[in-house]
Amino acid sequence: MNILITSGGTSEKIDQVRSITNHSTGQLGKIISEQFLEAGFSVTLVTTPTAVQPKAHPRLTKVIIKDVAELQTVLEKETPTHQVLIHAMAVSDYSPVYMSGFQAVKEAANLEQFLQQTNQEPKISSEEDYQILFLKKNPKLISLVKTWNPDIRLIGFKLLVNVPQDQLLSVARASLEKNQAEMIVANDLSEIQDGKHRAYLVSDQDVQLAETKSDIAQKIYHHITNKG
Amino acid sequence: MNILITSGGTSEKIDQVRSITNHSTGQLGKIISEQFLEAGFSVTLVTTPTAVQPKAHPRLTKVIIKDVAELQTVLEKETPTHQVLIHAMAVSDYSPVYMSGFQAVKEAANLEQFLQQTNQEPKISSEEDYQILFLKKNPKLISLVKTWNPDIRLIGFKLLVNVPQDQLLSVARASLEKNQAEMIVANDLSEIQDGKHRAYLVSDQDVQLAETKSDIAQKIYHHITNKG
Numbered sequence: 001m002n003i004l005i006t007s008g009g010t011s012e013k014i015d016q017v018r019s020i021t022n023h024s025t026g027q028l029g030k031i032i033s034e035q036f037l038e039a040g041f042s043v044t045l046v047t048t049p050t051a052v053q054p055k056a057h058p059r060l061t062k063v064i065i066k067d068v069a070e071l072q073t074v075l076e077k078e079t080p081t082h083q084v085l086i087h088a089m090a091v092s093d094y095s096p097v098y099m100s101g102f103q104a105v106k107e108a109a110n111l112e113q114f115l116q117q118t119n120q121e122p123k124i125s126s127e128e129d130y131q132i133l134f135l136k137k138n139p140k141l142i143s144l145v146k147t148w149n150p151d152i153r154l155i156g157f158k159l160l161v162n163v164p165q166d167q168l169l170s171v172a173r174a175s176l177e178k179n180q181a182e183m184i185v186a187n188d189l190s191e192i193q194d195g196k197h198r199a200y201l202v203s204d205q206d207v208q209l210a211e212t213k214s215d216i217a218q219k220i221y222h223h224i225t226n227k228g
Numbered sequence: 229m230n231i232l233i234t235s236g237g238t239s240e241k242i243d244q245v246r247s248i249t250n251h252s253t254g255q256l257g258k259i260i261s262e263q264f265l266e267a268g269f270s271v272t273l274v275t276t277p278t279a280v281q282p283k284a285h286p287r288l289t290k291v292i293i294k295d296v297a298e299l300q301t302v303l304e305k306e307t308p309t310h311q312v313l314i315h316a317m318a319v320s321d322y323s324p325v326y327m328s329g330f331q332a333v334k335e336a337a338n339l340e341q342f343l344q345q346t347n348q349e350p351k352i353s354s355e356e357d358y359q360i361l362f363l364k365k366n367p368k369l370i371s372l373v374k375t376w377n378p379d380i381r382l383i384g385f386k387l388l389v390n391v392p393q394d395q396l397l398s399v400a401r402a403s404l405e406k407n408q409a410e411m412i413v414a415n416d417l418s419e420i421q422d423g424k425h426r427a428y429l430v431s432d433q434d435v436q437l438a439e440t441k442s443d444i445a446q447k448i449y450h451h452i453t454n455k456g
Contacts, residue, residue: 014248017251017389019251020242020247021239021246021248093353093354102362123388126322130362130365131362131363132339132361161350162350
């Protein structure tokens with residue numbers, strides 16, 4: 001069984017020196033990768049340049065990507081040859097389209113025109129006190145996974161911040177159904193600190209509670225191997 | 229002589245999971261730190277979480293910061309007890325103020341109102357195809373250094389992208405004068421790759437050309453110690 005794992009956080013370029021980055025240390029994806037490698041599986045880890053990386057291993061293939069467009073290319077290529085995708089990467093929802101000084105936007109007759117523009121300068125500069133950045137929604141890659149490989153077993157992740165537990169679980173259940181996942185690992189940033197990492201592993205059958213990254217990795221591993 | 233060095237790139241939070249990040253590996257600041265440590269100086273290195281770090285050393289003090297506000301606090305505290313500041317950090321020019329869906333901005337009678345708003349959600353979500361991020365200019369910390377310590381010897385950096393050499397040099401000379409620096413290290417991102425790092429070390433007296441990060445570090449070191 002070939003396991004495809006994503007970890008780290010994507011970055012979307014504003015210009016050559018600035019990006020919008022989704023934070024993720026990559027620590028959880030590293031631990032999950034190690035869990036499957038130790039058990040004898042082959043792992044392809046798609047990760048980002050600043051994420052922590054597992055040590056080199058004969059059955060580990062690493063693919064480094066930066067942004068959602070690169071991630072899409074890699075997932076479209078890799079999903080057909082893998083039986084499981086554990087999609088732990090923090091993926092950018094939006095990408096920069098155009099950055100402008102405040103005055104130009106304020107004086108414009110309509111704002112749609114800015115959605116068609118692109119910055120020509122490799123480093124956007126401005127003397128103005130305020131700038132405005134227009135952003136466009138990225139494709140939701142998790143919803144495309146089954147179109148690339150209908151048979152792949154999909155484990156998704158959902159990170160929210162400071163929400164009640166019932167909201168976290170209902171968002172996870174909606175994602176489970178919408179993306180045809182067999183498990184969504186739902187976690188709240190406020191419950192990830194000091195070595196603890198609380199997560200709810202939501203499937204059609206049940207909800208398992210995990211309290212650390214190792215615990216999450218082990219529960220995912222048992223889920224995959226017991227039903228594989 | 230106590231040497232204060234900054235390296236890495238700052239990040240400004242959009243919300244709890246996203247930031248705008250200025251790219252910098254921190255490699256040059258690491259090499260400059262090592263150059264001064266090996267020569268017997270005490271070094272305070274102000275750097276960022278993902279920047280590469282010099283090895284621990286009895287005369288090295290590290291201070292980790294994330295954003296411009298934290299950098300300002302640290303520099304204001306540290307500059308009075310240091311004789312030299314080598315300010316190699318890539319510092320964010322702008323910080324997020326407020327993020328909105330496109331429709332709300334389009335329908336607003338005036339755009340200034342958004343500059344007074346702050347997002348209440350710890351993770352900003354939207355179903356809209358487009359979002360708009362309002363940004364505010366950060367204080368230019370390099371211009372404040374001499375107000376905190378008029379006697380500190382200041383080495384600044386200027387990074388541009390794909391500009392003619394005469395433009396790079398004239399921007400460096402303007403920064404030299406404006407910030408009362410004794411040297412500005414001017415470089416172009418297009419000339420930093422594959423182990424090469426071309427830079428022009430611009431002072432009132434002359435312009436020195438360096439071709440690698442080690443070369444830049446050595447020329448800064450000789451400049452500081454020959455005139456110290």
